[in-house]
Each structure stands twice: as structure tokens, then as C-alpha cells.
Amino acid sequence: MSLFSLSGKIALVTGASRGLGMAMAQALARAGAVVVLAARDKVRLEEVAAEFRLEGHEVHVDAFDLLDEDAVVAAVPRIVGRLGRLDILLNNAGMYQTSKLLDSTLELWRRTIDTNLTAAYLLAREAARAMIPQKSGRIINVGSYVSVLGRERMQAYAASKHGLAGLTKSLAAELGRHGITCNAIAPGYFLTDMIEPAADDSALIQAFTNAIALNRWGRPDEVGGAAVFLASDAASYVTGHILHVDGGVANIVCIRPVRGVASCESL
Numbered sequence: 300m301s302l303f304s305l306s307g308k309i310a311l312v313t314g315a316s317r318g319l320g321m322a323m324a325q326a327l328a329r330a331g332a333v334v335v336l337a338a339r340d341k342v343r344l345e346e347v348a349a350e351f352r353l354e355g356h357e358v359h360v361d362a363f364d365l366l367d368e369d370a371v372v373a374a375v376p377r378i379v380g381r382l383g384r385l386d387i388l389l390n391n392a393g394m395y396q397t398s399k400l401l402d403s404t405l406e407l408w409r410r411t412i413d414t415n416l417t418a419a420y421l422l423a424r425e426a427a428r429a430m431i432p433q434k435s436g437r438i439i440n441v442g443s444y445v446s447v448l449g450r451e452r453m454q455a456y457a458a459s460k461h462g463l464a465g466l467t468k469s470l471a472a473e474l475g476r477h478g479i480t481c482n483a484i485a486p487g488y489f490l491t492d493m494i495e496p497a498a499d500d501s502a503l504i505q506a507f508t509n510a511i512a513l514n515r516w517g518r519p520d521e522v523g524g525a526a527v528f529l530a531s532d533a534a535s536y537v538t539g540h541i542l543h544v545d546g547g548v549a550n551i552v553c554i555r556p557v558r559g560v561a562s563c564e565s566l
């Protein structure tokens with residue numbers, strides 16, 4: 300059995316209808332897990348499930364809104380009732396909206412925190428209820444490079460992602476004795492629907508590219524390996540960790556030559 304095999308494992312992936320969540324769900328399925336795909340758009344989830352089934356994977360669909368507390372709390376017991384257990388919770392779904400501080404609203408703040416952080420806490424709490432009697436489980440939260448850095452016009456988003464880092468470490472501390480690990484994946488820049496508003500602005504895209512050590516944006520499939528690793532036996536002794544999958548953004552200050560400045564290398 301491969302160190303990275305997820306054969307026999309049941310995984311719930313939120314935000315699995317597109318982008319990074321879909322890519323990570325596919326990677327888990329390819330590693331052998333039975334995957335439950337979650338998001339709001341049931342039609343889209345069924346399309347993704349059909350694609351995965353063509354590859355021969357067992358997948359299920361469970362549509363619910365992370366802003367509906369009752370629906371969030373009911374999700375894990377429903378999945379355990381249907382499939383018998385839950386081994387992996389991948390809290391990936393999130394929303395992203397920027398605003399200048401003075402234009403920002405409490406509504407945006409609350410919606411961002413509730414979607415990105417509170418729902419992850421509720422799902423982790425309910426997953427832990429199922430995982431503790433099993434004496435095993437993997438909780439993986441998807442943060443961001445702004446889990447450890449700040450950025451302008453991102454009060455709510457950065458706060459939610461810093462909060463996820465704190466939640467990850469706190470859950471790791473509390474659940475370790477039950478054989479449950481909790482880690483986070485912190486993506487950098489990936490061209491998904493989430494950054495769609497900026498996708499056509501080539502100058503902006505280039506400005507971000509200049510800050511990436513690998514000098515390119517990530518492909519969604521490049522997050523899959525981190526998800527499989529953290530969910531698998533290969534990460535049996537890894538907990539409370541934030542795994543940056545960002546081509547070199549959060550741990551590196553990358554200064555590149557710009558027009559009019561010959562080189563920064565001698566600075």
C-alpha cells in the first residue's frame with residue numbers, strides 16, 4: 300500500500316464545484332478516497348461528479364450553503380449516516396471581496412468571516428464528533444498567503460484567513476490525543492474564478508507574477524499534492540502546520556527589475 304494511498308477513506312471537500320476545491324477533490328479521488336463534493340450549486344456539483352465518475356471514482360454530491368448554520372451543522376451527520384464514517388474534512392470553500400477600509404461594510408465583514416471561518420469551525424466541530432470515536436481523522440483548512448501576511452483592502456478576508464490559521468493550530472492541539480491531525484494549506488496566486496475580476500488586467504497579473512519566486516501563477520492541479528499528502532499516512536506525524544503552496548510568496552520577498560531600473564540584484 301502506497302504511503303500516499305487514500306483507499307477506503309471518506310472525504311468531504313467544500314467548494315468542490317470549481318477551482319482549487321475541484322482540483323483537490325480530484326486528487327483525493329485519484330488517490331483512492333470516496334469523495335463527497337460540496338458547494339451551493341447542485342447542478343454544477345453533479346457535472347463535476349459525472350466527470351469524476353468517468354475516471355472510475357466513487358463520488359457523492361451534498362449541496363448546502365455555508366451561510367446556513369443549520370445546514371452546515373447537519374452536513375457531517377448526514378454524510379456519516381450515508382457513508383458510515385468521515386476520515387477527511389477539507390475546508391476549502393471561501394469567498395473573496397476587497398474593499399477600501401472606509402468604504403467597507405459590516406455586512407461584507409460578517410459574510411466573509413461567516414463563510415471563510417465560522418463555517419470551517421462548525422464543520423470541524425461536527426467532523427471531530429465523528430472522528431474522535433474512530434480515533435483517527437484529518438482536518439485540512441484552506442487558508443491563504445494572507446493567513447500570515449497582510450494586504451491592503453483585505454481587512455475581512457485576511458482576518459478570516461489569519462483566523463483559519465489560529466483555528467488550525469488550536470484544533471491540532473486539542474484533537475491530537477484522539478489521533479486526529481489538523482493542518483492548513485495556504486495557496487498563493489492561482490487563476491480561478493475567485494480572481495476573475497483581475498484576470499483581464501495583464502499589468503496587474505504581471506505585478507503579482509513579479510512577487511512570486513517561481514515567476515508564474517499556480518495551476519489549480521498544483522494544490523492537489525499538498526491535499527493528498529496531508530490526508531495520507533505520509534503526514535501521520537504532521538499537525539498544526541501551515542503548508543504554503545505558493546511558488547514562493549509568503550516566505551520570500553521577491554524584488555525584480557522594473558522598467559527604468561536596470562537591476563535590483565546589486566542592492
Ligand SMILES: NC(=O)c1ccc[n+]([C@@H]2O[C@H](COP(=O)([O-])OP(=O)(O)OC[C@H]3O[C@@H](n4cnc5c(N)ncnc54)[C@H](OP(=O)(O)O)[C@@H]3O)[C@@H](O)[C@H]2O)c1
Nearest residue numbers: 314316318319338339340364365392393443489491492493
Ligand atoms: N485562487 C487563489 O488565488 C487563492 C489564493 C489563496 C487562497 N485561496 C483560497 O482557496 C479556496 C478556493 O479558492 P478558489 O480560487 O478555488 O475559489 P472559487 O473558484 O471562487 O471557488 C469557491 C468555491 O467555494 C464555494 N462557495 C463559495 N461560497 C459558498 C457558500 N456560501 N456556501 C457553500 N459553498 C460556497 C463555491 O461554490 P458555489 O458558488 O456553488 O457555492 C466554489 O466551489 C478559498 O478558500 C480561497 O480563499 C485561493
